[in-house]
Amino acid sequence: MKIYLLEDNSIQMGRLEDAVAHELMTFGKDLSCVQSFDKPDQLLSAITSNTSDQIFFLDIEIKGEDKKGLDIAKIIRQNNPYAIIAFVTTHIEFMPQAFGVTAYKYINKTLDEASFRKEIGETIAQVFPINATTTDEFFLYKTESQLINLPMDQILYLSTSDIKHHVHLQTIHTLMDIRANLADFKKIHKKLYPCHRSYIVNTDMIISVNLTNYEATLINGQVLPVSRMKIGKIAQIVEERGRGC
Structure with a gap:
Protein backbone atom coordinates (compact mmCIF):
# COMPACT_ATOMS: atom_id res chain seq x y z
CA MET A 1 0.00 0.00 0.00
CA PHE A 128 -8.37 -3.08 3.82
CA PRO A 129 -11.60 -4.83 2.80
CA ILE A 130 -13.17 -6.55 5.80
CA ASN A 131 -14.11 -9.76 4.03
CA ALA A 132 -11.08 -10.12 1.77
CA THR A 133 -9.10 -12.52 3.93
CA THR A 134 -8.23 -15.16 1.35
CA THR A 135 -7.37 -15.29 -2.32
CA ASP A 136 -10.92 -16.57 -2.90
CA GLU A 137 -12.13 -13.08 -2.06
CA PHE A 138 -10.24 -11.44 -4.91
CA PHE A 139 -11.14 -10.86 -8.54
CA LEU A 140 -8.13 -12.04 -10.53
CA TYR A 141 -7.98 -11.77 -14.30
CA LYS A 142 -4.77 -12.10 -16.28
CA THR A 143 -3.94 -11.89 -19.97
CA GLU A 144 -0.72 -11.25 -21.87
CA SER A 145 -1.35 -7.50 -21.68
CA GLN A 146 -3.39 -7.03 -18.48
CA LEU A 147 -3.38 -8.09 -14.86
CA ILE A 148 -6.34 -7.13 -12.69
CA ASN A 149 -6.40 -8.14 -9.04
CA LEU A 150 -9.10 -6.45 -6.97
CA PRO A 151 -10.98 -7.33 -3.77
CA MET A 152 -14.39 -8.79 -4.60
CA ASP A 153 -16.09 -6.25 -2.36
CA GLN A 154 -15.04 -3.55 -4.84
CA ILE A 155 -16.60 -5.32 -7.86
CA LEU A 156 -20.18 -4.38 -8.80
CA TYR A 157 -20.68 -6.01 -12.19
CA LEU A 158 -19.33 -6.66 -15.68
CA SER A 159 -21.17 -5.73 -18.84
CA THR A 160 -20.81 -5.87 -22.59
CA SER A 161 -19.22 -2.96 -24.43
CA ASP A 162 -20.04 -1.27 -27.72
CA ILE A 163 -16.49 -2.15 -28.73
CA LYS A 164 -16.10 -5.70 -30.01
CA HIS A 165 -14.18 -8.03 -27.69
CA HIS A 166 -14.24 -5.49 -24.86
CA VAL A 167 -15.98 -5.68 -21.48
CA HIS A 168 -16.78 -3.00 -18.93
CA LEU A 169 -15.83 -3.75 -15.32
CA GLN A 170 -17.74 -1.49 -12.93
CA THR A 171 -16.15 -1.19 -9.50
CA ILE A 172 -17.16 0.95 -6.55
CA HIS A 173 -14.55 3.52 -7.56
CA THR A 174 -14.37 3.52 -11.34
CA LEU A 175 -15.35 2.00 -14.68
CA MET A 176 -12.66 -0.07 -16.35
CA ASP A 177 -12.37 -1.34 -19.91
CA ILE A 178 -11.04 -4.87 -20.39
CA ARG A 179 -10.15 -6.53 -23.66
CA ALA A 180 -12.12 -9.74 -23.26
CA ASN A 181 -15.49 -11.39 -23.83
CA LEU A 182 -18.19 -11.45 -21.18
CA ALA A 183 -18.26 -15.25 -21.29
CA ASP A 184 -14.66 -15.28 -20.04
CA PHE A 185 -15.88 -14.19 -16.59
CA LYS A 186 -18.77 -16.59 -16.02
CA LYS A 187 -16.68 -18.99 -13.94
CA ILE A 188 -13.96 -16.68 -12.65
CA HIS A 189 -15.52 -16.37 -9.16
CA LYS A 190 -18.41 -18.04 -7.35
CA LYS A 191 -20.00 -14.67 -6.48
CA LEU A 192 -20.18 -13.56 -10.11
CA TYR A 193 -23.46 -14.63 -11.69
CA PRO A 194 -24.66 -14.06 -15.29
CA CYS A 195 -27.98 -12.37 -14.54
CA HIS A 196 -28.55 -11.24 -18.12
CA ARG A 197 -26.98 -11.80 -21.53
CA SER A 198 -25.25 -8.41 -21.18
CA TYR A 199 -24.40 -8.49 -17.45
CA ILE A 200 -22.55 -10.54 -14.87
CA VAL A 201 -23.28 -9.28 -11.36
CA ASN A 202 -21.46 -9.66 -8.05
CA THR A 203 -24.35 -11.12 -6.06
CA ASP A 204 -22.95 -9.75 -2.80
CA MET A 205 -23.63 -6.25 -4.12
CA ILE A 206 -27.37 -6.81 -4.66
CA ILE A 207 -29.59 -5.21 -2.02
CA SER A 208 -33.01 -5.92 -3.57
CA VAL A 209 -34.66 -7.89 -6.35
CA ASN A 210 -37.80 -6.81 -8.20
CA LEU A 211 -39.54 -9.99 -9.32
CA THR A 212 -42.15 -8.07 -11.32
CA ASN A 213 -39.87 -5.82 -13.32
CA TYR A 214 -37.01 -8.34 -13.51
CA GLU A 215 -34.45 -6.02 -11.96
CA ALA A 216 -31.74 -6.12 -9.30
CA THR A 217 -30.72 -3.02 -7.34
CA LEU A 218 -27.08 -2.72 -6.24
CA ILE A 219 -25.57 -1.04 -3.19
CA ASN A 220 -24.75 2.08 -5.23
CA GLY A 221 -28.39 2.46 -6.30
CA GLN A 222 -27.81 1.24 -9.83
CA VAL A 223 -30.46 -1.06 -11.28
CA LEU A 224 -29.49 -3.96 -13.55
CA PRO A 225 -31.82 -5.97 -15.77
CA VAL A 226 -32.30 -9.64 -14.94
CA SER A 227 -33.55 -12.16 -17.46
CA ARG A 228 -36.83 -13.99 -16.78
CA MET A 229 -34.95 -17.27 -16.58
CA LYS A 230 -32.47 -15.93 -14.01
CA ILE A 231 -34.70 -13.82 -11.74
CA GLY A 232 -35.67 -16.76 -9.52
CA LYS A 233 -32.07 -17.83 -9.01
CA ILE A 234 -30.96 -14.26 -8.24
CA ALA A 235 -33.71 -13.93 -5.64
CA GLN A 236 -32.71 -17.27 -4.10
CA ILE A 237 -29.04 -16.25 -3.88
CA VAL A 238 -29.90 -12.95 -2.17
CA GLU A 239 -32.32 -14.66 0.24
CA GLU A 240 -29.78 -17.34 1.19
CA ARG A 241 -27.13 -14.69 1.76
CA GLY A 242 -29.50 -12.90 4.13
CA ARG A 243 -29.98 -16.13 6.09
CA GLY A 244 -26.25 -16.71 6.19
CA CYS A 245 -26.46 -19.86 4.10
Missing part, protein backbone atom coordinates in the same frame (compact mmCIF):
# COMPACT_ATOMS: atom_id res chain seq x y z
CA LYS A 2 1.11 3.54 -0.82
CA ILE A 3 -0.46 6.77 0.41
CA TYR A 4 0.38 10.07 -1.29
CA LEU A 5 -0.40 13.48 0.23
CA LEU A 6 -0.43 16.72 -1.76
CA GLU A 7 -0.77 19.90 0.32
CA ASP A 8 1.18 23.16 0.05
CA ASN A 9 0.18 24.56 3.45
CA SER A 10 2.50 23.26 6.18
CA ILE A 11 -0.13 23.54 8.93
CA GLN A 12 -2.73 21.69 6.87
CA MET A 13 -0.14 19.09 5.89
CA GLY A 14 0.67 18.48 9.54
CA ARG A 15 -2.99 18.00 10.32
CA LEU A 16 -3.41 15.61 7.40
CA GLU A 17 -0.33 13.58 8.33
CA ASP A 18 -1.51 13.30 11.94
CA ALA A 19 -4.94 12.11 10.84
CA VAL A 20 -3.48 9.57 8.42
CA ALA A 21 -1.04 8.28 11.07
CA HIS A 22 -3.85 7.95 13.61
CA GLU A 23 -6.06 5.99 11.24
CA LEU A 24 -3.23 3.78 9.98
CA MET A 25 -2.62 2.62 13.54
CA THR A 26 -6.06 0.98 13.56
CA PHE A 27 -4.85 -1.23 10.71
CA GLY A 28 -1.48 -1.96 12.30
CA LYS A 29 0.37 0.32 9.87
CA ASP A 30 2.67 3.30 10.29
CA LEU A 31 3.76 6.28 8.19
CA SER A 32 6.36 4.28 6.28
CA CYS A 33 3.82 3.83 3.48
CA VAL A 34 3.09 7.58 3.30
CA GLN A 35 4.78 10.18 1.11
CA SER A 36 4.04 13.90 1.49
CA PHE A 37 4.49 16.56 -1.19
CA ASP A 38 3.84 20.27 -1.61
CA LYS A 39 4.67 20.26 -5.32
CA PRO A 40 2.54 18.31 -7.84
CA ASP A 41 5.48 17.40 -10.10
CA GLN A 42 7.29 15.78 -7.18
CA LEU A 43 4.26 13.67 -6.37
CA LEU A 44 3.84 12.48 -9.96
CA SER A 45 7.54 11.60 -10.16
CA ALA A 46 7.27 9.50 -7.00
CA ILE A 47 4.59 7.20 -8.41
CA THR A 48 6.35 4.03 -9.50
CA SER A 49 3.42 1.66 -10.05
CA ASN A 50 -0.31 1.64 -10.79
CA THR A 51 -2.12 -0.66 -8.37
CA SER A 52 -5.44 -0.72 -6.52
CA ASP A 53 -3.79 -0.19 -3.12
CA GLN A 54 -2.73 3.40 -3.85
CA ILE A 55 -4.48 6.26 -2.05
CA PHE A 56 -4.14 9.94 -2.95
CA PHE A 57 -5.21 12.75 -0.63
CA LEU A 58 -5.06 15.88 -2.79
CA ASP A 59 -5.65 19.54 -2.07
CA ILE A 60 -7.38 21.24 -5.00
CA GLU A 61 -5.74 24.66 -4.76
CA ILE A 62 -1.95 24.45 -4.97
CA LYS A 63 0.39 27.45 -5.04
CA GLY A 64 -2.48 29.81 -5.87
CA GLU A 65 -3.74 27.68 -8.79
CA ASP A 66 -7.41 27.01 -8.07
CA LYS A 67 -7.74 23.69 -9.90
CA LYS A 68 -4.20 22.30 -9.84
CA GLY A 69 -5.23 19.36 -7.68
CA LEU A 70 -7.95 18.47 -10.17
CA ASP A 71 -5.43 18.50 -12.99
CA ILE A 72 -3.15 16.18 -11.03
CA ALA A 73 -6.07 13.86 -10.27
CA LYS A 74 -6.86 13.58 -13.98
CA ILE A 75 -3.28 12.55 -14.72
CA ILE A 76 -3.35 9.99 -11.90
CA ARG A 77 -6.66 8.57 -13.11
CA GLN A 78 -5.46 8.30 -16.71
CA ASN A 79 -2.49 6.23 -15.57
CA ASN A 80 -4.24 4.27 -12.84
CA PRO A 81 -7.98 3.50 -13.02
CA TYR A 82 -7.70 1.55 -9.75
CA ALA A 83 -6.31 4.26 -7.45
CA ILE A 84 -8.40 5.76 -4.65
CA ILE A 85 -8.51 9.55 -4.89
CA ALA A 86 -9.82 11.84 -2.15
CA PHE A 87 -9.81 15.62 -2.27
CA VAL A 88 -9.04 17.49 0.95
CA THR A 89 -10.01 21.12 0.41
CA THR A 90 -12.28 24.05 1.19
CA HIS A 91 -13.24 24.58 -2.45
CA ILE A 92 -16.76 23.16 -2.30
CA GLU A 93 -17.60 24.79 -5.63
CA PHE A 94 -15.32 22.33 -7.43
CA MET A 95 -17.04 19.27 -5.97
CA PRO A 96 -18.89 18.28 -9.20
CA GLN A 97 -15.60 18.37 -11.10
CA ALA A 98 -13.95 16.31 -8.36
CA PHE A 99 -16.38 13.48 -8.95
CA GLY A 100 -15.75 13.90 -12.65
CA VAL A 101 -12.42 12.16 -12.09
CA THR A 102 -14.16 9.40 -10.09
CA ALA A 103 -12.98 10.66 -6.73
CA TYR A 104 -13.90 8.40 -3.83
CA LYS A 105 -14.46 11.20 -1.35
CA TYR A 106 -14.50 14.97 -0.93
CA ILE A 107 -13.17 15.93 2.53
CA ASN A 108 -13.82 19.46 3.74
CA LYS A 109 -10.95 21.01 5.69
CA THR A 110 -13.41 22.88 7.90
CA LEU A 111 -14.62 19.65 9.54
CA ASP A 112 -13.98 19.20 13.25
CA GLU A 113 -11.09 16.89 14.09
CA ALA A 114 -13.19 13.81 14.86
CA SER A 115 -15.17 14.11 11.62
CA PHE A 116 -12.01 14.86 9.64
CA ARG A 117 -10.28 11.73 10.93
CA LYS A 118 -13.39 9.67 10.29
CA GLU A 119 -13.36 10.73 6.63
CA ILE A 120 -9.65 9.93 6.35
CA GLY A 121 -10.18 6.55 8.02
CA GLU A 122 -13.04 5.59 5.71
CA THR A 123 -10.84 6.34 2.71
CA ILE A 124 -7.92 4.29 3.99
CA ALA A 125 -10.26 1.42 4.84
CA GLN A 126 -10.95 0.93 1.13
CA VAL A 127 -7.66 -0.95 0.74
Whole structure:
Protein backbone atom coordinates (compact mmCIF):
# COMPACT_ATOMS: atom_id res chain seq x y z
CA MET A 1 0.00 0.00 0.00
CA LYS A 2 1.11 3.54 -0.82
CA ILE A 3 -0.46 6.77 0.41
CA TYR A 4 0.38 10.07 -1.29
CA LEU A 5 -0.40 13.48 0.23
CA LEU A 6 -0.43 16.72 -1.76
CA GLU A 7 -0.77 19.90 0.32
CA ASP A 8 1.18 23.16 0.05
CA ASN A 9 0.18 24.56 3.45
CA SER A 10 2.50 23.26 6.18
CA ILE A 11 -0.13 23.54 8.93
CA GLN A 12 -2.73 21.69 6.87
CA MET A 13 -0.14 19.09 5.89
CA GLY A 14 0.67 18.48 9.54
CA ARG A 15 -2.99 18.00 10.32
CA LEU A 16 -3.41 15.61 7.40
CA GLU A 17 -0.33 13.58 8.33
CA ASP A 18 -1.51 13.30 11.94
CA ALA A 19 -4.94 12.11 10.84
CA VAL A 20 -3.48 9.57 8.42
CA ALA A 21 -1.04 8.28 11.07
CA HIS A 22 -3.85 7.95 13.61
CA GLU A 23 -6.06 5.99 11.24
CA LEU A 24 -3.23 3.78 9.98
CA MET A 25 -2.62 2.62 13.54
CA THR A 26 -6.06 0.98 13.56
CA PHE A 27 -4.85 -1.23 10.71
CA GLY A 28 -1.48 -1.96 12.30
CA LYS A 29 0.37 0.32 9.87
CA ASP A 30 2.67 3.30 10.29
CA LEU A 31 3.76 6.28 8.19
CA SER A 32 6.36 4.28 6.28
CA CYS A 33 3.82 3.83 3.48
CA VAL A 34 3.09 7.58 3.30
CA GLN A 35 4.78 10.18 1.11
CA SER A 36 4.04 13.90 1.49
CA PHE A 37 4.49 16.56 -1.19
CA ASP A 38 3.84 20.27 -1.61
CA LYS A 39 4.67 20.26 -5.32
CA PRO A 40 2.54 18.31 -7.84
CA ASP A 41 5.48 17.40 -10.10
CA GLN A 42 7.29 15.78 -7.18
CA LEU A 43 4.26 13.67 -6.37
CA LEU A 44 3.84 12.48 -9.96
CA SER A 45 7.54 11.60 -10.16
CA ALA A 46 7.27 9.50 -7.00
CA ILE A 47 4.59 7.20 -8.41
CA THR A 48 6.35 4.03 -9.50
CA SER A 49 3.42 1.66 -10.05
CA ASN A 50 -0.31 1.64 -10.79
CA THR A 51 -2.12 -0.66 -8.37
CA SER A 52 -5.44 -0.72 -6.52
CA ASP A 53 -3.79 -0.19 -3.12
CA GLN A 54 -2.73 3.40 -3.85
CA ILE A 55 -4.48 6.26 -2.05
CA PHE A 56 -4.14 9.94 -2.95
CA PHE A 57 -5.21 12.75 -0.63
CA LEU A 58 -5.06 15.88 -2.79
CA ASP A 59 -5.65 19.54 -2.07
CA ILE A 60 -7.38 21.24 -5.00
CA GLU A 61 -5.74 24.66 -4.76
CA ILE A 62 -1.95 24.45 -4.97
CA LYS A 63 0.39 27.45 -5.04
CA GLY A 64 -2.48 29.81 -5.87
CA GLU A 65 -3.74 27.68 -8.79
CA ASP A 66 -7.41 27.01 -8.07
CA LYS A 67 -7.74 23.69 -9.90
CA LYS A 68 -4.20 22.30 -9.84
CA GLY A 69 -5.23 19.36 -7.68
CA LEU A 70 -7.95 18.47 -10.17
CA ASP A 71 -5.43 18.50 -12.99
CA ILE A 72 -3.15 16.18 -11.03
CA ALA A 73 -6.07 13.86 -10.27
CA LYS A 74 -6.86 13.58 -13.98
CA ILE A 75 -3.28 12.55 -14.72
CA ILE A 76 -3.35 9.99 -11.90
CA ARG A 77 -6.66 8.57 -13.11
CA GLN A 78 -5.46 8.30 -16.71
CA ASN A 79 -2.49 6.23 -15.57
CA ASN A 80 -4.24 4.27 -12.84
CA PRO A 81 -7.98 3.50 -13.02
CA TYR A 82 -7.70 1.55 -9.75
CA ALA A 83 -6.31 4.26 -7.45
CA ILE A 84 -8.40 5.76 -4.65
CA ILE A 85 -8.51 9.55 -4.89
CA ALA A 86 -9.82 11.84 -2.15
CA PHE A 87 -9.81 15.62 -2.27
CA VAL A 88 -9.04 17.49 0.95
CA THR A 89 -10.01 21.12 0.41
CA THR A 90 -12.28 24.05 1.19
CA HIS A 91 -13.24 24.58 -2.45
CA ILE A 92 -16.76 23.16 -2.30
CA GLU A 93 -17.60 24.79 -5.63
CA PHE A 94 -15.32 22.33 -7.43
CA MET A 95 -17.04 19.27 -5.97
CA PRO A 96 -18.89 18.28 -9.20
CA GLN A 97 -15.60 18.37 -11.10
CA ALA A 98 -13.95 16.31 -8.36
CA PHE A 99 -16.38 13.48 -8.95
CA GLY A 100 -15.75 13.90 -12.65
CA VAL A 101 -12.42 12.16 -12.09
CA THR A 102 -14.16 9.40 -10.09
CA ALA A 103 -12.98 10.66 -6.73
CA TYR A 104 -13.90 8.40 -3.83
CA LYS A 105 -14.46 11.20 -1.35
CA TYR A 106 -14.50 14.97 -0.93
CA ILE A 107 -13.17 15.93 2.53
CA ASN A 108 -13.82 19.46 3.74
CA LYS A 109 -10.95 21.01 5.69
CA THR A 110 -13.41 22.88 7.90
CA LEU A 111 -14.62 19.65 9.54
CA ASP A 112 -13.98 19.20 13.25
CA GLU A 113 -11.09 16.89 14.09
CA ALA A 114 -13.19 13.81 14.86
CA SER A 115 -15.17 14.11 11.62
CA PHE A 116 -12.01 14.86 9.64
CA ARG A 117 -10.28 11.73 10.93
CA LYS A 118 -13.39 9.67 10.29
CA GLU A 119 -13.36 10.73 6.63
CA ILE A 120 -9.65 9.93 6.35
CA GLY A 121 -10.18 6.55 8.02
CA GLU A 122 -13.04 5.59 5.71
CA THR A 123 -10.84 6.34 2.71
CA ILE A 124 -7.92 4.29 3.99
CA ALA A 125 -10.26 1.42 4.84
CA GLN A 126 -10.95 0.93 1.13
CA VAL A 127 -7.66 -0.95 0.74
CA PHE A 128 -8.37 -3.08 3.82
CA PRO A 129 -11.60 -4.83 2.80
CA ILE A 130 -13.17 -6.55 5.80
CA ASN A 131 -14.11 -9.76 4.03
CA ALA A 132 -11.08 -10.12 1.77
CA THR A 133 -9.10 -12.52 3.93
CA THR A 134 -8.23 -15.16 1.35
CA THR A 135 -7.37 -15.29 -2.32
CA ASP A 136 -10.92 -16.57 -2.90
CA GLU A 137 -12.13 -13.08 -2.06
CA PHE A 138 -10.24 -11.44 -4.91
CA PHE A 139 -11.14 -10.86 -8.54
CA LEU A 140 -8.13 -12.04 -10.53
CA TYR A 141 -7.98 -11.77 -14.30
CA LYS A 142 -4.77 -12.10 -16.28
CA THR A 143 -3.94 -11.89 -19.97
CA GLU A 144 -0.72 -11.25 -21.87
CA SER A 145 -1.35 -7.50 -21.68
CA GLN A 146 -3.39 -7.03 -18.48
CA LEU A 147 -3.38 -8.09 -14.86
CA ILE A 148 -6.34 -7.13 -12.69
CA ASN A 149 -6.40 -8.14 -9.04
CA LEU A 150 -9.10 -6.45 -6.97
CA PRO A 151 -10.98 -7.33 -3.77
CA MET A 152 -14.39 -8.79 -4.60
CA ASP A 153 -16.09 -6.25 -2.36
CA GLN A 154 -15.04 -3.55 -4.84
CA ILE A 155 -16.60 -5.32 -7.86
CA LEU A 156 -20.18 -4.38 -8.80
CA TYR A 157 -20.68 -6.01 -12.19
CA LEU A 158 -19.33 -6.66 -15.68
CA SER A 159 -21.17 -5.73 -18.84
CA THR A 160 -20.81 -5.87 -22.59
CA SER A 161 -19.22 -2.96 -24.43
CA ASP A 162 -20.04 -1.27 -27.72
CA ILE A 163 -16.49 -2.15 -28.73
CA LYS A 164 -16.10 -5.70 -30.01
CA HIS A 165 -14.18 -8.03 -27.69
CA HIS A 166 -14.24 -5.49 -24.86
CA VAL A 167 -15.98 -5.68 -21.48
CA HIS A 168 -16.78 -3.00 -18.93
CA LEU A 169 -15.83 -3.75 -15.32
CA GLN A 170 -17.74 -1.49 -12.93
CA THR A 171 -16.15 -1.19 -9.50
CA ILE A 172 -17.16 0.95 -6.55
CA HIS A 173 -14.55 3.52 -7.56
CA THR A 174 -14.37 3.52 -11.34
CA LEU A 175 -15.35 2.00 -14.68
CA MET A 176 -12.66 -0.07 -16.35
CA ASP A 177 -12.37 -1.34 -19.91
CA ILE A 178 -11.04 -4.87 -20.39
CA ARG A 179 -10.15 -6.53 -23.66
CA ALA A 180 -12.12 -9.74 -23.26
CA ASN A 181 -15.49 -11.39 -23.83
CA LEU A 182 -18.19 -11.45 -21.18
CA ALA A 183 -18.26 -15.25 -21.29
CA ASP A 184 -14.66 -15.28 -20.04
CA PHE A 185 -15.88 -14.19 -16.59
CA LYS A 186 -18.77 -16.59 -16.02
CA LYS A 187 -16.68 -18.99 -13.94
CA ILE A 188 -13.96 -16.68 -12.65
CA HIS A 189 -15.52 -16.37 -9.16
CA LYS A 190 -18.41 -18.04 -7.35
CA LYS A 191 -20.00 -14.67 -6.48
CA LEU A 192 -20.18 -13.56 -10.11
CA TYR A 193 -23.46 -14.63 -11.69
CA PRO A 194 -24.66 -14.06 -15.29
CA CYS A 195 -27.98 -12.37 -14.54
CA HIS A 196 -28.55 -11.24 -18.12
CA ARG A 197 -26.98 -11.80 -21.53
CA SER A 198 -25.25 -8.41 -21.18
CA TYR A 199 -24.40 -8.49 -17.45
CA ILE A 200 -22.55 -10.54 -14.87
CA VAL A 201 -23.28 -9.28 -11.36
CA ASN A 202 -21.46 -9.66 -8.05
CA THR A 203 -24.35 -11.12 -6.06
CA ASP A 204 -22.95 -9.75 -2.80
CA MET A 205 -23.63 -6.25 -4.12
CA ILE A 206 -27.37 -6.81 -4.66
CA ILE A 207 -29.59 -5.21 -2.02
CA SER A 208 -33.01 -5.92 -3.57
CA VAL A 209 -34.66 -7.89 -6.35
CA ASN A 210 -37.80 -6.81 -8.20
CA LEU A 211 -39.54 -9.99 -9.32
CA THR A 212 -42.15 -8.07 -11.32
CA ASN A 213 -39.87 -5.82 -13.32
CA TYR A 214 -37.01 -8.34 -13.51
CA GLU A 215 -34.45 -6.02 -11.96
CA ALA A 216 -31.74 -6.12 -9.30
CA THR A 217 -30.72 -3.02 -7.34
CA LEU A 218 -27.08 -2.72 -6.24
CA ILE A 219 -25.57 -1.04 -3.19
CA ASN A 220 -24.75 2.08 -5.23
CA GLY A 221 -28.39 2.46 -6.30
CA GLN A 222 -27.81 1.24 -9.83
CA VAL A 223 -30.46 -1.06 -11.28
CA LEU A 224 -29.49 -3.96 -13.55
CA PRO A 225 -31.82 -5.97 -15.77
CA VAL A 226 -32.30 -9.64 -14.94
CA SER A 227 -33.55 -12.16 -17.46
CA ARG A 228 -36.83 -13.99 -16.78
CA MET A 229 -34.95 -17.27 -16.58
CA LYS A 230 -32.47 -15.93 -14.01
CA ILE A 231 -34.70 -13.82 -11.74
CA GLY A 232 -35.67 -16.76 -9.52
CA LYS A 233 -32.07 -17.83 -9.01
CA ILE A 234 -30.96 -14.26 -8.24
CA ALA A 235 -33.71 -13.93 -5.64
CA GLN A 236 -32.71 -17.27 -4.10
CA ILE A 237 -29.04 -16.25 -3.88
CA VAL A 238 -29.90 -12.95 -2.17
CA GLU A 239 -32.32 -14.66 0.24
CA GLU A 240 -29.78 -17.34 1.19
CA ARG A 241 -27.13 -14.69 1.76
CA GLY A 242 -29.50 -12.90 4.13
CA ARG A 243 -29.98 -16.13 6.09
CA GLY A 244 -26.25 -16.71 6.19
CA CYS A 245 -26.46 -19.86 4.10
